[in-house]
Amino acid sequence: MPESFTDSPLLTERFDEALHYATAHHARQLRKGTPVPYVAHLLAVASLVLEMHGDEDEAIGGLLHDVVEDGGGTVALAEIGERFGPTVAEIVLANSDRVDGDPVDRGDRGRAWYERKRAYVDAFPSKSPAALRVSLADKVHNARSILLDYRTHGDALWARFKQGQGLATRVYYRELARAFEREAPRMGPEAAPFVEELRRTVDAITALAESHQGPDTRATFDG
Template sequence: MPESFTDTPLLTARFDAALHYATEHHRLQLRKGTPVPYTAHLLAVASLVLEMHGDEDEAIGGLLHDVVEDGGGREALAFIEREFGAAVAAIVLANSDTVDGVEVAGGGRRWFDRKQAYLDGFPAKTPAALRVSLADKLHNARSILIDYRTHGDDVWARFNQTQGLATRLYYRELALGFERERGRLGEFAQPAVDELRRTVDAITALAVEHQGPDSRTLFAG
C-alpha cells in the first residue's frame, strides 16, 4: 500500500518549537538508572498520544508534560501558556505532581499523598489530559517491565525501594483509574488502556516469581 499524505499537516511549527524547548530543558537529564537521554521518554509519550489520534495540543503536551514538575515550576508554566496556549498549559498542569519543581523521593507518606492526589484527580481531568497521562504511564510501565526482566529486583533501587511494592501498587491503581475513565478517553485510546493493564499485570506476575505474593494489592489495602 502506498504512503498516504494530508493536505493539512497535523504537526506545525508549534510542535517543532515545543520539541526544541523540551530538549533544551531536559538536555542533561537521563532516565532513572540508565544512560538514556530523557528526551527519549518525551518523544515516546508524544508518539503514543498521536497514535491515540490526539491533536497537536495533546502532542505538545506530551513533549512538555514534565517540564513544570522537573524544575521549571510556575515560570515554565507561564511560558508554556504564553508560547503554546492555554490548552497545552492545562494539559501540562494536569500531569504535574508538583508545580514548584520540588521532588519528594522515596516511598514515604508524602510520596503516597502526591500519587493518591494524582489518582483522585482523574475524574476532573479532560480527555486530552487523560490521554497524555495514559501515554506517559504506559511508556513508563513498559520501560519498568523491560528493565525488570533484565535486571530483576535491582531495578527498584532506581525508585529508592528494595522490592518496588509502592511503585507496583501505584501502577495497579493507575490501570484501574484509566479503565474507569475508558469512556472519556475515546475510541482510539482503548488499545492503550488495555496495553497498560497487560503491562502492569506482567510486572505483578514477575514480582510474584521473584518475591512471592504481595502483602497488599492496592493503595487502600
C-alpha cells in the same frame, strides 16, 4: 499499500518549537538508572498520543508534560501558556503531581510520595480527555520500560526508585490501571487499546514480582 498524505501538515512549527523547548529543558537529564537521554521518553509519549489520534496540542503536551514537575515550576507553566496556549498549559498542569517543589513535609519523603500519587489518581475524574490521553501515554511508556528492565535486571531494578523491593511503585501502577479503565469511555475508542495494554503490562510486572518475591503484601492504596 501506498503512503497516505494530508492536505496540510498535522504538526506545525509549534510542535517543532515545543520539541526544542523540551530538549533544552531536559538537556542533561537521563532516564532513571540508565544512560538514555530523557528526551527519549518525551518523544515516546508524544508518539503514543498521536497513535491515539490526539491533536497537536496533545502531542505538544506530551513533549512538555514533565517540564513543570522537573524543576520548571510556575514560571515554566506561565511560559508554556504564553508560547503554546492555555490548552497545552492545562494538559501539562494536569500531568504534574507537584509544581513548585514537594507540597508535603520533606521530612517524610515516603508519605509525601504516597500522598502526591494518590492525589494524582484521585483527580482523574476532573482531568480533560486530552490530559488523560497524555497521562496514559506517559504511563504506558513507563510501564513498558519497567517491565523490560525488570526482565533484564531483576529486583536490582527497584533501587532506581529508592523504594526497597518496588511495592509502592507496583501499587501505584495498579491504581493507575484501574483509574484509566474507569475513565476509558471519556478518552475515545482510539485510546482503548492503550488502556488494555497498560493493564496487561501492569499485570505482567505484578506476576514477575510474585515469581521473584512472592505475593505483594498490598494490592492497592487501601490494602
